[in-house]
Amino acid sequence: MTATGPVNGRLVPVTPAGEKLCAAIDEVAGFLADEATRNDAAGRYARASIDRINEAGVLAACAPVDDGGFGVESLYDLGVATSRLAEADASVAIAAYMHLALSWYYARTVRCAPPGQPAEPRQREWLRAIGRRQMVVCSSVAEPGTNAWQMTTTATRSGGDWIINGRKVLASISPSATHFYTRVRAETADGPMQGSVMIPLDAAGVEVRDDWDGLGLRGSGSGEVVFSGVVLPEDAVSPRGRWGQWDRRGMEGRAASSTPLLAVYLGIAETARTAALASLRAGLAGARDRTHSAGTKAMLAEVEVRMAAARGALRSALSDIDAHVTHAAPRSLPVEVGQALMAQCVAAGMAVERAAVEVVDLAMQICGGRSYAGGHPLGRLCRDVRAGWFMRPHAPAEEWLDFLAEWALREPDGTLGR
Amino acid sequence: MTATGPVNGRLVPVTPAGEKLCAAIDEVAGFLADEATRNDAAGRYARASIDRINEAGVLAACAPVDDGGFGVESLYDLGVATSRLAEADASVAIAAYMHLALSWYYARTVRCAPPGQPAEPRQREWLRAIGRRQMVVCSSVAEPGTNAWQMTTTATRSGGDWIINGRKVLASISPSATHFYTRVRAETADGPMQGSVMIPLDAAGVEVRDDWDGLGLRGSGSGEVVFSGVVLPEDAVSPRGRWGQWDRRGMEGRAASSTPLLAVYLGIAETARTAALASLRAGLAGARDRTHSAGTKAMLAEVEVRMAAARGALRSALSDIDAHVTHAAPRSLPVEVGQALMAQCVAAGMAVERAAVEVVDLAMQICGGRSYAGGHPLGRLCRDVRAGWFMRPHAPAEEWLDFLAEWALREPDGTLGR
Amino acid sequence: MTATGPVNGRLVPVTPAGEKLCAAIDEVAGFLADEATRNDAAGRYARASIDRINEAGVLAACAPVDDGGFGVESLYDLGVATSRLAEADASVAIAAYMHLALSWYYARTVRCAPPGQPAEPRQREWLRAIGRRQMVVCSSVAEPGTNAWQMTTTATRSGGDWIINGRKVLASISPSATHFYTRVRAETADGPMQGSVMIPLDAAGVEVRDDWDGLGLRGSGSGEVVFSGVVLPEDAVSPRGRWGQWDRRGMEGRAASSTPLLAVYLGIAETARTAALASLRAGLAGARDRTHSAGTKAMLAEVEVRMAAARGALRSALSDIDAHVTHAAPRSLPVEVGQALMAQCVAAGMAVERAAVEVVDLAMQICGGRSYAGGHPLGRLCRDVRAGWFMRPHAPAEEWLDFLAEWALREPDGTLGR
């Protein structure tokens, strides 16, 4: 049962580590919110904000305490923290989360390693660097028009080395990154394989374009990263199964990394709700008190109902993901559990996304014409919140519906795909 | 954090007592479901089902273990149990819950009595009788067209006695009740007061009409109870404040009794979802495999999204009510907390109710024309689920929207009602 | 442009013939409405109502004036009339419309026959019989689990005769029918063909079961009709293309017969709206004036918005169908026009159906708990309106979505079906 905390409001952390993380975020929230408006207007990467949260230890959150982090293990709390960041600036939240999700994964790998099978030393090292605030990882996996198991970025052998060539998009936080986690098509003697690679910024041939120009999330630095003949040592590419073959065991991990991400959209909705209420309270004394109108009341009540659905769906999904994944070694869960977690993530994600879009739209209407003026925070939220359509926790994004339908009709053994 | 259990599915209990209660319900669920169809067709009270769950100890659930009950304290688990009953028969669920909510309240009063202020002996007695399965309480408060604080049923003095006269409606479970909890306008020397009374079935002048004829919940026994000159001793009427005066401290109690009730509608939705999937699976081999249709898939996915919102909103509301109320003495919480819990209850209630109505409607469409035939279970669910509109956890029912809007705009000290 | 008439209200006829028909319906509307409640409670066919509208000439509406009919040619007006019938009793509307659609088709065939190619004499005869109020046709085409081009009812040759065997369902108005229009699999020397047949009630082997027992439309007489070795002369079966082959030219005719049918659901919504307003007006003087509540206002306004969408979508669809079909010979339109009309019919149908379902649901909530009592008219509308899900103007019903998507993506030459 979730502990006490303020009832009927935004999510609250459930572990002491999560509480510390949220407290650290609260201290910089004002700065982030101010920067958000400026970055949005200028279409500029939120560099100062990312620097600030890194100084505050937010990016080190998942590193063990001994390494300088907060030792956050709970995905529930990672979600809560992401939502708090998003309340201040959704661009920062999504940028930071990309790094946090990877660092959480390394920590889980180390923490949950089965007896006698310690995690790879690299992950241990990365965590230490993250804890020292010296490593910011950019998840640069996405390519235009393809899937994670059909990457076109290549890794080819040259003597004992790998040569990486390709172009990645939507690489949030890339302008601040010291490392780039990516996935490739590795050409091996056994044919093409999927492979994962960590590429350091200082390798020759890495280009961060910082060219993100989106309708929203304008400060997220989600531009392109290009790898041109980047040379890496033999052990830099980890194999992940045959190229082009979708991995049904991977759902558990995808659900783990996607569920807290949904909190970005909840955070946007929380701020939109707050702005709507503030605008009405500000108008109470004036000539244009809108609170007497049944129309205003209907919108306010609708906001509350939508928030209840969004908060509830996300709390449930985060609780369940914690209960199953947080203390289990990666890829150790039954396939059906991974599917069920992914289905919950997708369904909860749609519930959150719809509610968030609607709450922002309602908040603008409650606030009235001033919310339509250039530079008003609600105008930014209106654009930011729609990123959810394209960052849905299932790829390709438009097939969430197909996946849920297939899952609902799955065979008892977890076979999908009628 | 909610414990493990099957992910992405119906709610599961969080305490051992709740688990025992749910196990007891599972054993009789088949019988209840069979009876549900028959009672609905005949427009008949579910007497056999109520007898059966009473034998199984379900109605004794909130009595302490020493008294023969399951010792269920958690409102979360009371909600889960109610949802399980509703999966089998929503009529039984609503009838049973009316009794369970009162018995839970007596148990809380006894359990949470502050040191040195023991609860009233009567409540202790009632719990013992309930634990022995000898007392079934009917909440017979509602009167047509008025509110709980403006009752027209009267209690007048006659010598040392009270004489009760009035007509109550929507008295679910009344045909099985041994006692009737009711509220009256007590005419006292200080003017009219609100009063609460427990009236035994065997008192002269008690008439149970068993005349419920609704569009749905046809087995719930929600007919009229008439009190004609019922004579009760002086201490039978407990005062509850001035007549006609609404009690802002009462919200906490109302939220506590209303939140688990929402589970009735979730249970209906769970069964509708199950029926829709079963009908598709049954058709897979035949000429009319509907699963290839994008229309069918869209409806299936929509069901999952709605269920995620409904389950999530209810889980959150139940968690919060447990966190604040279950271990607190009645009427001991700050007014603002009671309001916040009530607002969460109303908002979550709307989220659940809307989702449940929609899921049943979708299930009928997924199932196809056969669901429109007389006697099909989905036809019953379609009628049952709409009871939610008239049993909303805020009176009068149509004012839920006004309440939420007022709450959203409340003053910091909890003053409502702009 | 639609003529004057009362603005912002229910649909009004656009031809004098339609006005006469509506006037005739208005005269019997009170009787129909009274009967509706009784028939629904008893689960009884609306025989008296059908008799009454036949006496009033309603069933003769499409016969030429010289034959005793009203000479209604406009499908717009046929829709308006159907909506008026449905305002009084949706069961009668749907039953009557099944006959009216066929009689309208015969009249169109006769009226629009190209010069030198007169219509078949039979259709002329039928119109005369209909005009004399001596012929009521039941469209008994539907079979469980199959499509119109894959009928399992057979017509086999025996000497010079046809022998018909099969079972038809959802044969609305069948208990009053003198004739049964049906479709069969005709076994010919060239293999199985689709065929259409008119079977008189007095042929040996015709059994009308009058066994409809649905959740709603309980007075519509939509039970089974069984043909057991019915012997018909050689010319009784008209060929309609190869069995099992879907006819893309048929869309125009299906759109023509389906579009006015949508008015059944609009009529239900109109009556639900009227009932909701009446219940509020009735409560104005009493203690329970609900009109001050923002919740009530929000529901009222929502009803108006939904009605605007439903009325508008239906008016447009009816106008367009009249503009293209009413004065054209059957099967003379380009395939693309037929598809476009069908797509409009389906899209408008969904808009009307959704609005009607929502308006009835809102009307119950506006009206309050009394609408949930057994026998309340809104309870009947709540069940009747859901028939729309299973009588959608595209078969199979669940594939409306697939059809609209295919149509939207059609090739310029009208090729569907990616």
Place this chain on the structure above:
Amino acid sequence: MTATGPVNGRLVPVTPAGEKLCAAIDEVAGFLADEATRNDAAGRYARASIDRINEAGVLAACAPVDDGGFGVESLYDLGVATSRLAEADASVAIAAYMHLALSWYYARTVRCAPPGQPAEPRQREWLRAIGRRQMVVCSSVAEPGTNAWQMTTTATRSGGDWIINGRKVLASISPSATHFYTRVRAETADGPMQGSVMIPLDAAGVEVRDDWDGLGLRGSGSGEVVFSGVVLPEDAVSPRGRWGQWDRRGMEGRAASSTPLLAVYLGIAETARTAALASLRAGLAGARDRTHSAGTKAMLAEVEVRMAAARGALRSALSDIDAHVTHAAPRSLPVEVGQALMAQCVAAGMAVERAAVEVVDLAMQICGGRSYAGGHPLGRLCRDVRAGWFMRPHAPAEEWLDFLAEWALREPDGTLGR
């Protein structure tokens, strides 16, 4: 009945004058669409586009043919033309419509003047100037935070003159205007009166700020206009009733000017729909064919259903407004008819607005991530379409719901406002 034209598509004109106007728009549509993207990116007034449509005679549309106009009388056709403009650029559509609505009103006044009561000579003159393309009128009425009957812009007497002082907002098309139609508080010997005034651009003290910086409609020139001591002759101010007093007869005129304006949002939806289909067709050959996905199909079908509702509601509202208003002298209709037309306008407006917002949102999702890139037309439509919330045909905008509820519960004599 609306004439033939292509079925199931965008609206088509119903008069020859309307057809000519639409043909003129079609010729410049490509130019407007190209400019739209540029103006949006630059946040720049669509001066070149307004110049172009003025050259093409679009702004002269409502002037009589003899004066050089198209002689458009039908509000239906004015709506169709507005929707065509909006398909190319919603900013231009709203800017142009502000001028068109006023010129239509002058033409109606002249055309419908009762025998023996000719219209004012000024309106005749204005029409001639408009026909010669020498007069562009900006409707500069709105002030922040007040209503049309409580203007704070003042007209005070000074000798025989009026002196105008005040600030107007949302003055679309103002950077191209030669004249400003405005409303003022006229200080007279009888106290404050409402007054209407036409102010020429070349009067001393008129300042057009061209400072519109909105989330959307960025090319509409909807900035501020300031009047500082503008001197006008005695007859320049026309009285319109007591200041602060709402005029129930004014609804008819408001409905007339507001209903075609709704077509802006329909036009946006048409273009969004077209863009979504184009993006799918473009992807058919490639690796990312999205059309096989049930999710994509569900969105496509939803677009069609929403369009059917939007087109239908608008067609009906435009038909009715033409049937009642177009050939009637201003302020000659019964109050109840004006109210009913206004209620239809508001309800249809909500139906159109909701559908348009939803269609744009769906179109972005159908199109996929590229629609989220800066400069994509759908991103502009997403911002433009939300202007509807703040330009609703009822002031104050948030009270549309209250108005509809009051109207639904009106007294038979048209008294509103319970």
